Amino acid sequence: MVLIMKVRQLTFRLLQVYADVVRTGSLTATANRLHLTQPTVSQQLKRLREIVGEPIVRHEEGRLVPTEVGQALYHLSQDLLSRADVFSQYLEEYNRGGRGHFSIGLVNTAQYVLPRLLGPFSQANPQVDVTVEIGNRQQMLNRFERHEDDIYVFSHPPIDDDVLAAPFLSNPLVVVGPQHCRWASVEGLSMDALKEERFLLREPGSATRHTFDAWLYSAGIELRSTQQIASNEAIRLAVASNMGLAVLSRHVVADSPNGVQELPLQGFPLKSRWHFVIRRQRRLPPAAIRFLSHVQGSLAQAFDEPEGEVAVAALLRALKAER
């Protein structure tokens, strides 16, 4: 029975050395090039020969030339080494964040603004693919609990020792009414005046609802009539159809204002900010880091949010320190 090659003992080092020997045709030359001594190379060659189980070089006019098997082995070496090299380059690229994948979990409302950050990033980093998960606050909290995503965007970060949060973008909540709403032109409009209106609200799990509720509570106001609708978009359409007023992120309205308008209510817009939320303990893919850097760079110019830029910078520093 013929012995087959002892693949398990094969190392890339041996192949490297061998490939060089074939190229130079000389052990001594290879020894010099690889900063080894000649006997070392000689021995490596011998070992490789034993692994293969067949002579791989022979002497010919003072040079070492590969035998037929040696030729095949040389090709194999080239092939394997270059493949390993490609992988190595991939690794490097991955580490630079120019390649790879990360996932980001968005609270519903944030989906109106995040594309403006993700778009240019993807443009600049076509090899990175991003998974965007979208859900209401509660759904995102669940994902967060289960460590499902690399980055989250919340307006109210969950409280947790493990959490790093950076408020990067303001998210003003405004009251909106239909296009020709009579309240639109009232000076010094106050909530008292609107108490009798019907309010179309997001479900209790949502951040927008939460913020508004808190404000109502602190202002000691109770609404007469409310209706719950789970989607910002549906709410906007309902408002446009005169079904009531609503509190929405200004971004939702700004995005496509057809049929609704912001009302100049005193005390509004409610201030609120989106936060990048990351678990301290989680090791972020380099691509995610790169995304955050990208965001940091564009916040001041494209979004006029210098504070956001500072916060994201701090977040990045914290991440760097964490590892």
Add this chain to the structure above:
Amino acid sequence: MVLIMKVRQLTFRLLQVYADVVRTGSLTATANRLHLTQPTVSQQLKRLREIVGEPIVRHEEGRLVPTEVGQALYHLSQDLLSRADVFSQYLEEYNRGGRGHFSIGLVNTAQYVLPRLLGPFSQANPQVDVTVEIGNRQQMLNRFERHEDDIYVFSHPPIDDDVLAAPFLSNPLVVVGPQHCRWASVEGLSMDALKEERFLLREPGSATRHTFDAWLYSAGIELRSTQQIASNEAIRLAVASNMGLAVLSRHVVADSPNGVQELPLQGFPLKSRWHFVIRRQRRLPPAAIRFLSHVQGSLAQAFDEPEGEVAVAALLRALKAER
């Protein structure tokens, strides 16, 4: 600066183990499958991780799943391992002689008959390629001196301690004349009768010439008129054109007898045999061995040369003993 993978430390063994871990999703399972203990596998994985410089697996619902980098590494492993495997198969095939290369050096006359051996062999072993070198005796002797070929075919093997020779096929030398030659029908035709004829002869380096000269010498005959022509084919044509008689291998005539015929000269055909000639010390490629085996198998049936078969068998035995 990002560290690149430490390729030189990479082993195929590590890749094997890793690939299995990815497949099973469990260290313990892999340990059992590969007849190792679980800590061993654990450590291998750790080492691989260090070589790559990046986490390659993570726990997920009690299973081990590759990280993104791990995925890429897994693909790499598969790829590299399967390539090594292909090479291993090649090796096996090479060792069986079903693949590879060998060269055979033929004395001119032998080219008329060797195709009948090589043809079926190549048919049966399409992956083997054979280099056939052809020359007259002297040229072949030179090649032999320089160890240029794996197998030689001579009618008179060079004398050398290093030589193994097996007479495998008879090579009868006959006298031929033109188609309607008056000698063709003479009973008991003797050389004496032909002394006055012009003989067309191969050059002195050739085996045919050598044999004929020796015969003439031992018979005490000297030819009146001779002419030297270097090619068997040219001689055959010259004979057909009534330029004289000639001594040729019967195979040359049998091959395409147009215009010439064998003369029934007493003492002819001269007996002579082709020999496979091999240097003891040379390590033959398995394909060459396989060729010899093939020849051995076909000599008895296709050529009615049982003695040749025996001789080749002995040659093969000697070669096997030699290594």
Add this chain to the structure above:
DNA sequence: CAACACCATAGATAATCATCTATGACTATA
């Protein structure tokens, strides 16, 4: 044929590897 270049082998050594057993930590499920 003397000198030189080149390769092979021997002998030595520190490092690393491949393994094992034993044990501790974590996790999912009964």
Add this chain to the structure above:
DNA sequence: TATAGTCATAGATGATTATCTATGGTGTTG
């Protein structure tokens, strides 16, 4: 919340590797 299963780590050991220096053999070339 026990229990079983799974992974990680520690510690030990023999085998193998990667290297070196020194030396001897072989073949090439003035």
